[in-house]
Amino acid sequence: MRYYPKIEFDVEKAAEFLELSPSRLEDIIEKRNLKQNWDEYNNIYRFEGHAPHLEDGTVLIDHYDHFELVRGFPKIKRAMLLEPAVKRSFSGIDTVAVEEKMNGYNVRVIEYNGKLIAFTRSGHICPYSTERVQNLLKMDIFTDHPDIVVYGEMAGPENPYVQKHVYGIDSLEFFVFDIRYRDTGKVLPLQMRRELAEEYGFKQVRLFGEFDIIEAPKRITEIIRELGRSGREGVVIKDPEMVLQPIKYTCSESNCNDLKQAFKFYNEAGRDYLFSRVVREGFQSHEWNESEEDFKKRCLSLGESILRPMKGTIAEVESGVRISDDFRIRVKDLEVVEKFRAYLERLGLYVVFEEPEKTGDEYVISVKKMNKSTNDKTLAMLEGQLWS
Amino acid sequence: MRYYPKIEFDVEKAAEFLELSPSRLEDIIEKRNLKQNWDEYNNIYRFEGHAPHLEDGTVLIDHYDHFELVRGFPKIKRAMLLEPAVKRSFSGIDTVAVEEKMNGYNVRVIEYNGKLIAFTRSGHICPYSTERVQNLLKMDIFTDHPDIVVYGEMAGPENPYVQKHVYGIDSLEFFVFDIRYRDTGKVLPLQMRRELAEEYGFKQVRLFGEFDIIEAPKRITEIIRELGRSGREGVVIKDPEMVLQPIKYTCSESNCNDLKQAFKFYNEAGRDYLFSRVVREGFQSHEWNESEEDFKKRCLSLGESILRPMKGTIAEVESGVRISDDFRIRVKDLEVVEKFRAYLERLGLYVVFEEPEKTGDEYVISVKKMNKSTNDKTLAMLEGQLWS
Numbered sequence A, B: 001m002r003y004y005p006k007i008e009f010d011v012e013k014a015a016e017f018l019e020l021s022p023s024r025l026e027d028i029i030e031k032r033n034l035k036q037n038w039d040e041y042n043n044i045y046r047f048e049g050h051a052p053h054l055e056d057g058t059v060l061i062d063h064y065d066h067f068e069l070v071r072g073f074p075k076i077k078r079a080m081l082l083e084p085a086v087k088r089s090f091s092g093i094d095t096v097a098v099e100e101k102m103n104g105y106n107v108r109v110i111e112y113n114g115k116l117i118a119f120t121r122s123g124h125i126c127p128y129s130t131e132r133v134q135n136l137l138k139m140d141i142f143t144d145h146p147d148i149v150v151y152g153e154m155a156g157p158e159n160p161y162v163q164k165h166v167y168g169i170d171s172l173e174f175f176v177f178d179i180r181y182r183d184t185g186k187v188l189p190l191q192m193r194r195e196l197a198e199e200y201g202f203k204q205v206r207l208f209g210e211f212d213i214i215e216a217p218k219r220i221t222e223i224i225r226e227l228g229r230s231g232r233e234g235v236v237i238k239d240p241e242m243v244l245q246p247i248k249y250t251c252s253e254s255n256c257n258d259l260k261q262a263f264k265f266y267n268e269a270g271r272d273y274l275f276s277r278v279v280r281e282g283f284q285s286h287e288w289n290e291s292e293e294d295f296k297k298r299c300l301s302l303g304e305s306i307l308r309p310m311k312g313t314i315a316e317v318e319s320g321v322r323i324s325d326d327f328r329i330r331v332k333d334l335e336v337v338e339k340f341r342a343y344l345e346r347l348g349l350y351v352v353f354e355e356p357e358k359t360g361d362e363y364v365i366s367v368k369k370m371n372k373s374t375n376d377k378t379l380a381m382l383e384g385q386l387w388s
Helices: A011-020 A020-029 A084-091 A127-136 A140-142 A191-201 A215-228 A254-263 A272-285 A292-318 A332-344 A372-382 B011-018 B023-028 B083-087 B127-136 B140-144 B190-199 B216-229 B254-264 B270-287 B293-319 B334-346 B374-383
Strands: A034-036 A044-047 A061-063 A067-070 A095-101 A105-112 A115-120 A148-155 A172-183 A206-214 A234-238 A247-250 A326-331 A350-353 A357-358 A361-371 B034-036 B042-048 B060-061 B067-070 B095-101 B105-112 B113-120 B147-153 B174-181 B207-212 B235-238 B249-250 B323-331 B350-353 B358-359 B362-370
Touching: A011 A020, A011 A061, A011 A140, A020 A034, A061 A127, A061 B140, A084 A215, A084 A247, A084 A332, A084 B374, A095 A215, A095 B095, A105 A140, A115 B190, A127 A172, A127 A332, A127 B216, A140 B323, A148 B174, A172 A191, A172 B350, A206 A215, A215 A234, A215 A247, A215 A254, A234 B083, A254 A272, A272 A292, A272 B270, A272 B293, A292 B293, A326 A332, A332 A350, A372 B011, A372 B083, A372 B147, B011 B060, B023 B034, B023 B042, B083 B216, B105 B140, B113 B127, B113 B358, B127 B174, B127 B323, B127 B334, B140 B147, B174 B190, B207 B216, B216 B235, B216 B249, B216 B254, B254 B270, B254 B293, B293 B374, B323 B334, B334 B350, B334 B362
Parallel strands: none
Antiparallel strands: A034 A044, A044 A061, A061 A067, A095 A206, A095 A234, A105 A115, A105 A148, A148 A172, A234 A247, A326 A361, A350 A361, A357 A361, B034 B042, B042 B060, B060 B067, B095 B207, B095 B235, B105 B113, B105 B147, B147 B174, B235 B249, B323 B362, B350 B362, B358 B362
16 A cells, blocks of 8 residues: 655765765665655655664655755653753753643644645655645745754644644644754754744744753652643753753653553554553652552553543444544645545555535544554454454 | 574484474574473473474474474463353353463473473473472373373462462462373363373362353353452363363453562563553453442552552662562472572573572572663663663
8 A cells, every 4th residue: 555666866966965875875775764755745755764863754855956854853752750860861051941842743844845844753744734834834934044944743633643622722733842954953042943933923832941950850840740730741851052952751641641542542552652651650650759649549540541441442342333533634725635635545544534614714624543453353352252 | 691502303304203394394493493402301392483383382302213292282362351252262062161270380291201391381391390390290190191291380489480379389389280192282171181180199270160151151250250359360261172272361350460560570571461461451341341430440450550569669779679579499409409590590580599498308499580671770760861
């Protein structure tokens, strides 16, 4: 089903641009770690797996007379124990800035031939996100600074990936959390980035403040408890100069909400996905030095986040319903719907699109992503098959 | 550290005996899926991975003038939903026999050169189990029936693998659950096996009875609830003729106890180990049609089984203690201790043996199995390293 055409550029020249040996680049291509986009973007390629010196999802654009890179967003590592992690990660600086980590999906936006395009984390050009950023973002920042990439979180209920109602957003919004230069990946210092984003009218992730490094763990813990109560995800802790690597830290409630969502489709839920979330709870509980009562609440909440959605799925499948991941998208141009459907199918997903409903100058479309593996496994168990 | 000497037998002849082509056997050897034992048993080999038609852990004995096979114990598949699984697995027969599944470790015993030897599930010759079966079992069954393999569970607190105090055993006992013929793997019908084991004075796993297939799920559910309350593991449901494949079904309490044990060493705990146990809880909760109150108890119990031991480990490591898996063994002959230590080290384990203490005509030795991965990971987090 997937579509991986051949590489069409001059490998020698591309290798020179990427500062790789031609044989190394050949090797990457042969291992299918450099993939071509389709349709109008078939001169745009993405790196998968580990290309040397390049973040996963880094994009290579073949402009025919020259190449260009759009670096992937660097993976932010996670603090398990906040206090020692803050101390160790930011030793040598006096203050850290704390911004909200929103629960949506990560996109990179660039200007390309007079239009904006939105890359997902993996470097795919998502037709839906691309259409949305045309409507959400103004071009002028890219006109004034043609060499920048704007990194942001697309958050809100009307999206195909992570639907959240906790941000007071009706549809979908774009929140800037990073601005970098193309090719080099060089990043703007935090205040400069916030000022630039402000100047051009972007929404941005919330800045909780800049805290003295000694005080920071205590302040962040308070922020995390508050964010947890309101169903939000967590924080990213940053060196204001953006020289040291940022780290992330998240709320138990967000953790459990992830599991709730994932275990509706228990047979698709990654083993690592479960394990990593469970382990976070253990470390947070230790660091917070919880009372026995609070600890039991955490245990109950963890157990329930796993078992309740799973039970719901078994009951639904038993009642004859097939479970699916349901979401809504909103577009101005119906052509985008077809492109987006083709995109999801190319990614190997089985999706059912309902008829578009016109509201104002836009269309709203309900989509069901079918989860064959969990449906099939549950049916098999109900029919008396054995696990393994 | 591991020790894999070369194969010393005639591959052509062995292939003929195994009914494989010589090239297929060469391939198995090359992939290191046939391994030689060490010391006095270096003419005994075990199959690992998937050799065709042979269960994992199947043993090949090179008697120099002929070969012999000791088949591995077939994997028993698990019922997730008891009622449909019993119906489907035993359709066409009227009754099923229900025996206790004990929580110890699976060994196969054969007579070899006038002595008993005990193979673990994987086909290793465990020096400790071998010494123990000499003392626990009488030879006469093997003298009268030299072509049998006795399969049983070694259970009780004094063992290196699974220590349980729920069986009222002070040290370690051997409970027969299967008797098969060497080479063919042909199995004795249940009653015949129980009579034979009885006749020769073996302890056996408990037989709860033979139940009408229609009634069986209800009866087994009662048994499982009762076993759960007393901390036992579960049942194996069998065709009395042993023609249809048996299936297993276990208690939630046993499930949670497994997790409690595993999550003390959270970084060694397999992702699959966690996932599979979690999923069992979901299905049992559905089938038992639990009240909200009972469901919440199950959720709490699941969450606590994971987080409490993990928290304990973090606190211990923080206090400067290194966690270990502590057990006790008991031998008549101190030479076995050295053999057993060498055996564990060859398996790649880091173990600390305390001085033997003499009690009666035996020695008791405390052993610590060090779990480097969990100790190291916990220390790293306490020092502020990031998860990944």
